[in-house]
Amino acid sequence: MQFSDRLGRFEDEIFAALNEKKLELEAQGRTLYNMSVGTPDFETPLHIRTALAEAAMDPENWKYALRDLPELLDAVCAYYERRFGVSITPDMVCSCYGTQEGMGHVGMALVNEGDTILLPSPCYPVFIAGAKMAGAEPWYYPMTADTEFLPDVSTIPADVAERAKFMVVSLPANPMGSVGNDKVYNELIAFANEHDILLLHDNAYSDIIFDGVKGGSFLQYDGAVDVGAEFFSLSKSFDVTGARMSFLIGRPDVVAAFRKLRSQIDFGMFLPIQKAAIAALEGPTDMVEEQCRQYQARRDALCRGLRSIGWDLPDSKGSMFVWAPLPASYGSNDSMQFCLDLIERAGVITTPGVSFGPLGEGYTRFALVLPPEEIEQAVQSIADSGILK
Numbered sequence: 001m002q003f004s005d006r007l008g009r010f011e012d013e014i015f016a017a018l019n020e021k022k023l024e025l026e027a028q029g030r031t032l033y034n035m036s037v038g039t040p041d042f043e044t045p046l047h048i049r050t051a052l053a054e055a056a057m058d059p060e061n062w063k064y065a066l067r068d069l070p071e072l073l074d075a076v077c078a079y080y081e082r083r084f085g086v087s088i089t090p091d092m093v094c095s096c097y098g099t100q101e102g103m104g105h106v107g108m109a110l111v112n113e114g115d116t117i118l119l120p121s122p123c124y125p126v127f128i129a130g131a132k133m134a135g136a137e138p139w140y141y142p143m144t145a146d147t148e149f150l151p152d153v154s155t156i157p158a159d160v161a162e163r164a165k166f167m168v169v170s171l172p173a174n175p176m177g178s179v180g181n182d183k184v185y186n187e188l189i190a191f192a193n194e195h196d197i198l199l200l201h202d203n204a205y206s207d208i209i210f211d212g213v214k215g216g217s218f219l220q221y222d223g224a225v226d227v228g229a230e231f232f233s234l235s236k237s238f239d240v241t242g243a244r245m246s247f248l249i250g251r252p253d254v255v256a257a258f259r260k261l262r263s264q265i266d267f268g269m270f271l272p273i274q275k276a277a278i279a280a281l282e283g284p285t286d287m288v289e290e291q292c293r294q295y296q297a298r299r300d301a302l303c304r305g306l307r308s309i310g311w312d313l314p315d316s317k318g319s320m321f322v323w324a325p326l327p328a329s330y331g332s333n334d335s336m337q338f339c340l341d342l343i344e345r346a347g348v349i350t351t352p353g354v355s356f357g358p359l360g361e362g363y364t365r366f367a368l369v370l371p372p373e374e375i376e377q378a379v380q381s382i383a384d385s386g387i388l389k
């Protein structure tokens with residue numbers, strides 16, 4: 001049978017060769033430093049696990065949820081007020097099974113086949129997958145060294161801006177580690193107003209920002225709630241990646257459209273997970289701050305370490321990633337080959353830049369998922385391998 005044309009829009013797994021190499025080296029008993037996937041290695045706080053376990057013992061909680069519990073929506077609203085100083089109401093919030101799922105589906109609620117949408121490049125891959133799912137035509141705006149890895153609306157031609165329906169912005173950025181600032185957000189909001197474009201902000205890393213900068217919400221800015229919405233995931237702040245807890249928050253008509261789409265295919269978030277999300281939102285946040293300090297120590301170990309062995313790269317400013325240009329001996333299209341060589345020669349596993357869209361080539365991404373001591377060993381292994389020469 002010939003499967004759908006839609007399926008044909010997606011590329012085959014490009015990581016097969018990397019996975020094969022990893023398995024081969026593991027079988028040989030080689031020491032590997034896996035810094036490729038952004039899954040936090042920190043433990044989920046006890047109060048969140050307890051809330052889930054207790055709720056799971058109540059048979060009533062195993063029924064279809066059918067909706068977001070009012071107390072969950074209230075907990076999100078109270079959190080936004082406390083953490084970001086943003087006042088929202090429950091009609092401005094809809095849960096989803098992680099931002100991955102939300103971004104994957106939201107385009108289907110917002111645009112028609114063939115509509116233009118604006119995506120960053122490089123970017124987190126589900127932005128591209130979501131565009132394909134909706135049949136939208138992505139136009140990639142650069143977030144490269146030339147724009148200091150930030151969105152610059154002046155790079156978007158007027159005719160593209162006129163036809164674009166929505167724009168995805170995600171700061172702190174995966175994979176680039178850049179963070180937003182007032183100027184960038186105010187320019188984006190003015191641009192969205194001028195061209196009648198909806199802004200979708202992905203706020204996955206508001207709690208992982210370095211050097212004393214405090215992360216925020218896009219909705220803090222004047223006029224933001226009139227032009228858009230943001231995905232707010234609990235995954236990375238609270239180390240609950242497997243539980244799939246995220247929310248679309250913002251302009252009520254956008255959230256209602258998203259809710260209508262999701263209600264066709266979903267009967268609601270598992271109630272024990274809703275209870276665990278409430279526990280996360282209402283509980284202590286000291287470990288979130290401590291974790292940020294630990295990510296910064298890892299960032300320092302990696303960026304300083306790599307510079308000390310001759311790999312010239314800037315400090316990441318936020319997120320759990322470091323975006324490293326390929327060493328000069330590699331060409332600008334060699335990120336996959338470089339990653340294969342880096343595993344083989346140094347036992348260090350990173351993600352090739354090519355997997356983050358058209359402008360990701362020429363770079364590789366390190367995820368800060370090992371403690372500083374192991375990162376130092378990984379850096380030493382890279383130095384010993386001679387790959388930088």
Ligand SMILES: Cc1ncc(COP(=O)(O)O)c(C=O)c1O
Nearest residue numbers: 098099100124174204233235246
């Ligand atoms: C920018 C960005 N958005 C979303 C996600 C996924 O979040 P969730 O676990 O809520 O699906 C990630 C995970 O790495 C990410 O880097």
